[in-house]
Amino acid sequence: MLIPGLFLKITRKIPKEKLPKTCIYCGNHVSYIDIIASYLVVPNYFVFMGKQELNKAPLFRIFFKEMNILVDRKSNVASHRAFMRAASDIDRGHSVFLFPEGTISNFGKLRGFKNGAFKLAIEKQVPVVPVTFLNNWKLLQNGGFFKSFGKPGISKVVVHEPISTVGMTEQDLVSLRTKVYDVIQAELDKYNKNC
Numbered sequence: 001m002l003i004p005g006l007f008l009k010i011t012r013k014i015p016k017e018k019l020p021k022t023c024i025y026c027g028n029h030v031s032y033i034d035i036i037a038s039y040l041v042v043p044n045y046f047v048f049m050g051k052q053e054l055n056k057a058p059l060f061r062i063f064f065k066e067m068n069i070l071v072d073r074k075s076n077v078a079s080h081r082a083f084m085r086a087a088s089d090i091d092r093g094h095s096v097f098l099f100p101e102g103t104i105s106n107f108g109k110l111r112g113f114k115n116g117a118f119k120l121a122i123e124k125q126v127p128v129v130p131v132t133f134l135n136n137w138k139l140l141q142n143g144g145f146f147k148s149f150g151k152p153g154i155s156k157v158v159v160h161e162p163i164s165t166v167g168m169t170e171q172d173l174v175s176l177r178t179k180v181y182d183v184i185q186a187e188l189d190k191y192n193k194n195c
Helices: 033-041 052-056 058-064 076-091 116-124 170-194
Strands: 006-012 024-027 046-051 069-071 095-098 128-133 153-159
Touching: 006 033, 024 033, 024 116, 024 170, 033 128, 033 153, 046 076, 069 076, 076 095, 076 116, 095 116, 116 128, 116 170, 128 170
Parallel strands: 006 153, 024 095, 024 128, 046 069, 046 095
Antiparallel strands: 128 153
């Protein structure tokens, strides 16, 4: 991040040493910077879930080739296989980081969340840690490093307190998804109000 002049400012609602060893990190997705910043935000080893197309980008291929999970969003079978792999990683004690919107939003607006992350968290009874990327879309807009506007600056990130899923069942999926969405949206609203 230093080469293009990007610096990270992380606000933690919980000390990093108190983050759960195994959990699902759910972040809003506003820029390709989110992916790189995630590795600096999360102190413990984790597996990243990202779209298959990232394998075509030389920089991201390094990150995603072996140690992370690529998802072919056009194939239900491939998506299911990717979530089975994520479940296996959780069983081994690894956290998983994903973007429940499924794609990069435009101008920092939060899109609707897909169910996969929350179904997985409930099945494995692991907490969900919301992560809010506040302004990365202003530093690198949707389109990638060579196709869109980018500039140096401070990437601002908020890591929220874990949300427990202990005792939850599939009937709680929508309420869990809504709770995570509301935490991230409230943080975005607070940031945008003060800009």
